[in-house]
Amino acid sequence: MAVSYESWTPGPESTLSYYPSHPGSSYAPAYSLPMTSEYGTQQQGSGYIDTMPQTYQECPMTVADPNMAASWSLLGPSLPTQLTFGSTMDATKLEEARMLLQQMDYSRATRQDEDGDTILHIYTAKGLRECAYAAAERLRDVGRLDAKEHKGKTALLVAVTANQPEIVQDLLSLGTDINACDVKGQTALHLAAHYGLPVVLQALLSSRPPPNLEARNFEGMTPLHCAAISHSVTMKALSSSALVDVSHQTKAEEKLSCVQMLLNTGASLLSQEIKSNKTVLHLAVKEGNVDLVRYLLRIPLTNMKDFVNMKAHGHTALHMAAGLHGNPHQEEILRMLLRSGADPSIRNLENDQPAHLLQSGVQGDQLKLMLKKRSASSRRRIVSLQDQE
The missing domain is CATH 1.25.40.20 (Ankyrin repeat-containing domain)
Incomplete structure (x- = not known):
């Protein structure tokens, strides 16, 4: 009752x-x-x-x-x-x-x-x-x-x-x-x-x-x-x-x-959800949420490169960005990830690099060239550091 x-x-x-x-x-x-x-x-x-x-x-x-919440001080810079x-x-x-x-x-x-x-x-x-x-x-x-x-x-x-x-x-x-x-x-x-x-x-x-x-x-x-x-x-x-x-x-x-x-x-920021090991960065990139990606990548981390290259069931955030076919923010997200230390040479569980997951056509070719240039630049930098040692 x-x-x-x-x-x-x-x-x-x-x-x-x-x-x-x-x-x-x-x-x-x-x-x-x-x-x-x-x-x-x-x-x-x-x-x-x-x-x-x-x-x-x-x-x-x-x-x-x-x-009563009308006077909140909402999000700014x-x-x-x-x-x-x-x-x-x-x-x-x-x-x-x-x-x-x-x-x-x-x-x-x-x-x-x-x-x-x-x-x-x-x-x-x-x-x-x-x-x-x-x-x-x-x-x-x-x-x-x-x-x-x-x-x-x-x-x-x-x-x-x-x-x-x-x-x-x-x-x-x-x-x-x-x-x-x-x-x-x-x-x-x-x-x-x-x-x-x-x-x-x-x-x-x-x-x-x-x-x-x-x-x-x-x-x-x-x-x-x-x-x-x-x-x-x-x-x-x-x-x-x-x-x-x-x-x-x-x-x-x-x-x-x-x-x-x-x-x-x-x-x-490094916590991974249990089902697929995604971090908040993976979640934001997967949905093409450029505002959240931009915010997360501006957080001052001493290990930002490690964070950006974390894997979720083999996929880095860069792999997920490469899969954003048709998303208007795909290129911007790719560039932001690369600037933050994303490694285009990392392979997923299927042995694919991010460039392999890009869409076909002119846009895909342009993005692939961008990833290859960054990958080559990273290799040269590594070789230079090894020579200095």
Whole structure:
């Protein structure tokens, strides 16, 4: 049986949508992740709230401004030093919420319904901060703060997916498990990176103790891999749009800022996803994501040449760039990789060099000549260094 809460008649101030604005996005189909956030406005027909009972004890307060992130300092030439958000909690409303929880009998306040949802999941999904805080206190006291609903999401994971940075911060302050994962192995960091939510991501990254930056989901990916894949999806949508799409441009900036934040916090650029050993550079090159490739290759690494020549099942990033037939950024990506130390003489498991994977025709011949010149130049440099020794 689903949990049933006493009904509450909303006043005029409660007519706002309880669903926060959420620009959900998707992974490439191969990674089998949700197309949109199940807690956002795009899922009102079949989403999280629709599985809730129709009568429950509502929290009598207005919804936090869904546009509270409008003043973010977004991506520029360098990562913003600080993203700020939120406001102080209303002490009066918090006390009202605590009294409401105290008046509710124990089973109603703490039990999970047939879908595993607690009252904390409900208030969190609705963005009702003070009610969520009071419910979290109640569940923490009985050891149920990290109760999981039917898809394995704790309230923290719901808060992340619903783009509720203030509630994320509140739950962290109350001791929720920052590394808890859902049925797909996704932690809060994976979800924030996937959906491109820099303010939520900052709340997570600034937590103490810090989250596990190298946690793997069940696809073998770290949050950094998720951020890179998600950015490529948005860039592909942006490039395929006939008109200038401001929303996609903004989302691309937000997702690239998530990549930056993860790297600046210590996420490993050398991490390889488990299924095919791809690094974020392989992932970006494979999708022809020239913006992300450019950003990654500008990172000052003492071992940049080793990074650029890392193999994913035998293929270097240069092999993958050679396979970008018809992509308008193929030549630019090839040149950037070569300037960063990519070796055109490296062979893959089929004994092919990158030049062997180029398309046929005039363009392919021109690119092949470029690779051969660079390969010859590299050999001369090696011979010169050996002579000096």
